[in-house]
Amino acid sequence: MTAVKGSKQYKMKVVPYRPVYRALAWTGATLLVLAAIVSAYYGGRYQGTLIQAEAIAERDQLLVAIEEARREADQLRQQVVNLELGAEVDRQAGVEVRHEVISLRNQITELQEDIAFYRGLMAPTDNKRGLTIGSLNVIATGAPREYQYKLVVQQLATNHQLLTGHLNFDVVGRRSGAAGQPSSRLTLPLKDLSEKVVATNIKLRFKYFQNFEGRITLPEGFEPERIELLAKSTGKNPVTVEKKFGWLVQEG
16 A cells, blocks of 8 residues: 555554443443432532531520520519519508508507497496496598498496487587678587488487497588587486587598
């Protein structure tokens, strides 16, 4: 064979034709590529899972820290509230204790009065026997010109018998006159001042004592000065007892 001048000559090599081998080689290369892709995918997924797990763990730690901080803040707020409440309770307790002491003193006084009343009722002295007008209280109700009254009429005796009679209850004061006119004295029976009383002579019927309670409503322009009481017993040895009380009003 005549060689062409100037061209480079290469050696030729005869290679046997192996289609099966080439197919296997191609398949192997493909599998390697696929294996690399799958490995990269699962490796990345695993790495992402680790990162996600770390992020979740960090998030959970932050949530725990936030919850602890919230609990501490709630505890501090509760402590402040407790301190304020404690101070208020102490102040209220002091006020309540003072009121309780005053109430107990009043109760003791009332009990002592009751003891003296019943002692005198059951064992009167020689100069205190028979029909007696006991205590009278006039108490403010808070309403203008309205008052509550409490009266006790009793029988002091060693041998108590049924006592009957009547009681006159009068409020004495002054009524303001018309323009330029002086005031005048006025006596008002209880029946004119209390809805529950219908007669001037209030019936007495008791063995030991009788209580009278109700409300007094004073008319406009009338200024009370005193209360005059007159009690009369009926029977074999009738007794008349009179007593006057200044107009003293107790706080309700």
